[in-house]
Amino acid sequence: MSVTVRIPTPLRSLTDGKDEVNVEGENIGEIIENLEASYKGIKERICDNDGQIRRFINFYLNDEDIRFMGNLETAVKDGDNVSIVPAIAGGN
Amino acid sequence: MGFVKGLKCRECEKSYPKEPLHVCSFCFGPLEVDYDYDGIKKILSKSIIESRGKTMWRYQELLPIDGEPTVGAQVGYTPLVKADNLAKVFGVDELYVKNDSVNYPTFSFKDRVVSTALTKAKEFGYKTVGCATTGNLGNSVAAQAAQACLESYIVMPADLEQGKVIGTLIYGPNIVKVRGNYDNVNRLCSEIADKYGWAIVNVNLRPYYGEGSKTYGYEIIEQLGWKAPKHIVVPMAGGSLITKIGKAIKEFVKLGFIEEADTKLHGAQASGSSPITTAVKAETDVIRPVKPNTIAQSIAIGNPADGFYSVKSINVSGGWAEDVTDDELVEGIKLLARTEGIFTETAGGVTVAVTQKLIEQGKIPRNESIVICITGNGLKTQEAVLNKLGEPKIINPSLAEFDAVMDEKMAGVH
Numbered sequence: 001m002s003v004t005v006r007i008p009t010p011l012r013s014l015t016d017g018k019d020e021v022n023v024e025g026e027n028i029g030e031i032i033e034n035l036e037a038s039y040k041g042i043k044e045r046i047c048d049n050d051g052q053i054r055r056f057i058n059f060y061l062n063d064e065d066i067r068f069m070g071n072l073e074t075a076v077k078d079g080d081n082v083s084i085v086p087a088i089a090g091g092n
Numbered sequence: 093m094g095f096v097k098g099l100k101c102r103e104c105e106k107s108y109p110k111e112p113l114h115v116c117s118f119c120f121g122p123l124e125v126d127y128d129y130d131g132i133k134k135i136l137s138k139s140i141i142e143s144r145g146k147t148m149w150r151y152q153e154l155l156p157i158d159g160e161p162t163v164g165a166q167v168g169y170t171p172l173v174k175a176d177n178l179a180k181v182f183g184v185d186e187l188y189v190k191n192d193s194v195n196y197p198t199f200s201f202k203d204r205v206v207s208t209a210l211t212k213a214k215e216f217g218y219k220t221v222g223c224a225t226t227g228n229l230g231n232s233v234a235a236q237a238a239q240a241c242l243e244s245y246i247v248m249p250a251d252l253e254q255g256k257v258i259g260t261l262i263y264g265p266n267i268v269k270v271r272g273n274y275d276n277v278n279r280l281c282s283e284i285a286d287k288y289g290w291a292i293v294n295v296n297l298r299p300y301y302g303e304g305s306k307t308y309g310y311e312i313i314e315q316l317g318w319k320a321p322k323h324i325v326v327p328m329a330g331g332s333l334i335t336k337i338g339k340a341i342k343e344f345v346k347l348g349f350i351e352e353a354d355t356k357l358h359g360a361q362a363s364g365s366s367p368i369t370t371a372v373k374a375e376t377d378v379i380r381p382v383k384p385n386t387i388a389q390s391i392a393i394g395n396p397a398d399g400f401y402s403v404k405s406i407n408v409s410g411g412w413a414e415d416v417t418d419d420e421l422v423e424g425i426k427l428l429a430r431t432e433g434i435f436t437e438t439a440g441g442v443t444v445a446v447t448q449k450l451i452e453q454g455k456i457p458r459n460e461s462i463v464i465c466i467t468g469n470g471l472k473t474q475e476a477v478l479n480k481l482g483e484p485k486i487i488n489p490s491l492a493e494f495d496a497v498m499d500e501k502m503a504g505v506h
Contacts, residue, residue, distance in 0.1 A: 009286050010117040045118065055400060056103070056120040060279065063272075065395065067381055085282050086115040087122075087397040 001026060003076050005035065006083040011046075014039045023082075028059060029072035031082060046084065056087040094158040095132050099123040099299055102401070110156070112216050112291065114298040122397070123299045125156045133347055138318060148204055148307035154343060155307070156300045157211050163240040164207020166196050168307050172315035175464070177431035178444075182451050186461040188321070189428070190312050192468070193436050198235050198259065199469035200228035200437075201308055201333070206236050208304030209293035218291040219243060224281035226274045226329070226390045227256030228437075228468050233293060234263035245290065247277050252389060255472035273384055275395045305333050309340025312463055313350060320344075320353035322460035323411070325447045327439040327467055328359040328368050329391035331402030337465075338405040358456070359406050359413035360446035362386035362421060362438075368399045372413035377403045387418045387476050388438035390468055412455045416445040422480055424448070425470060435470035443467075 005023050007015050015021055023038070025031040036043035048054050052072075059066045060083040066074045076082070099108040103121025114123055132153045144150035148168025149161050171191045179187035192201035206229065213221050222245035223233045230246040237244035244265040248257070249272060260267060270277050278294075285292040293301045313320050320341050326334040334357055344350045361369045364386030367379050379399035384392035396402070406413055416424070421438055424445035429435050436444070447464050450456045470477075487493035 006283075008282075010115060010120065013117075045120070054120055056115065056122065056397075058279065058395065063276070065275070065381060068383075083279075083283070085279050086120050087395075 163210035205304035209301035305336035309337035331398035356411035
């Protein structure tokens with residue numbers, strides 16, 4: 001499966017400035033591993049020491065937060081869009 | 093000249109210059125303004141603060157701007173109401189309502205954060221500002237951007253209360269309504285800030301924006317005669333306000349303006365959107381996002397960015413958190429209106445009803461001082477109480493018909 005991953009500004013120094021990259025994988029966990037294979041150092045920025053996605057990063061598969069799905073095990077399909085979005089201030 | 097040294101990551105403590113940055117480029121932790129407190133201590137005193145105008149800018153040295161405020165110079169210093177009638181209903185000795193429903197210019201505590209953020213946006217040279225909003229923030233950004241001659245983009249869920257939409261449209265901003273909830277809007281704004289480079293106040297100006305909330309806490313303390321209360325009950329949406337009230341208390345202790353405080357911070361949410369209270373009650377700091385389902389739209393944030401820190405602030409202070417149903421929050425709105433003459437929006441109804449619950453649970457002792465935070469105005473969310481207040485009797489202009497109304501009243505018909 002090939003998905004498009006949208007890269008936020010703080011990580012673009014690792015993707016040669018690219019704001020979108022195509023990555024292969026069957027689920028979000030594999031997408032992160034394959035991102036790391038292509039862009040060394042990116043996993044350490046996205047995941048904590050336990051391999052979980054850092055507290056202040058939101059991962060979306062298409063328009064859904066993966067925490068409402070299967071987290072790292074969330075399966076992806078060809079052509080899906082994955083967004084990595086830093087958590088931001090809530091405001092009413 | 094201000095007293096901001098720079099920005100610092102709240103997680104890994106990496107330092108950054110004072111620029112429009114909001115996340116740590118390494119660990120994605122939120123950035124926080126870092127002040128020169130020694131410098132502030134040398135020039136700021138209680139008497140200097142008291143000698144200044146009655147606005148939030150009397151605490152200017154503790155806010156993240158470099159010069160004088162250029163936007164919202166009249167914001168803040170709202171009343172701290174001694175709520176004796178409500179205290180009687182609750183059976184408590186000392187109760188106050190910090191009433192930001194009359195804040196200037198748009199009747200919510202968001203005027204504080206927006207004047208801070210837009211002053212900073214002008215310092216940074218932005219011409220276009222914006223926000224993700226559940227209503228109050230949009231009102232304030234639109235109004236204060238108009239005053240500051242900045243172009244504004246307000247992004248909101250499509251189903252917001254009419255009062256909040258009109259209260260934004262009137263100032264002539266660009267409004268985009270999004271099919272989705274606030275969390276969808278928030279995410280979109282994060283991507284807009286990234287792509288368009290505008291000053292989105294609650295995204296890329298977040299570290300500066302959030303500091304405006306501290307003034308709500310400073311004012312409570314000053315208005316109590318330079319004393320922190322024992323309990324403060326705070327509505328929680330993204331969870332920023334409760335953490336900033338905690339920070340305000342700590343800063344006043346650090347500056348020697350008050351003795352060491354043992355204020356307990358209590359958080360309030362609607363049961364239909366309660367990821368923070370759920371975490372507190374489960375004694376965990378892991379926030380599980382939810383899909384909001386409540387009429388309390390202004391605090392209907394299912395993925396609260398400051399949720400983790402809210403839990404921490406509540407736990408460190410020895411406070412607690414509770415949530416209430418939509419029916420309970422409507423009763424809270426009515427109770428505050430009928431006892432103290434204050435018409436609050438849904439979030440305020442939540443806060444009043446949660447306060448009552450915490451008192452009944454014994455989490456707030458009846459003989460200790462309590463402050464309830466009212467952060468927005470009920471005139472913006474009239475839908476919440478529509479059809480729940482009874483219908484006034486209509487009569488002809490006849491004394492006989494009025495007498496009949498009085499007879500019915502005496503007979504206890506209404």
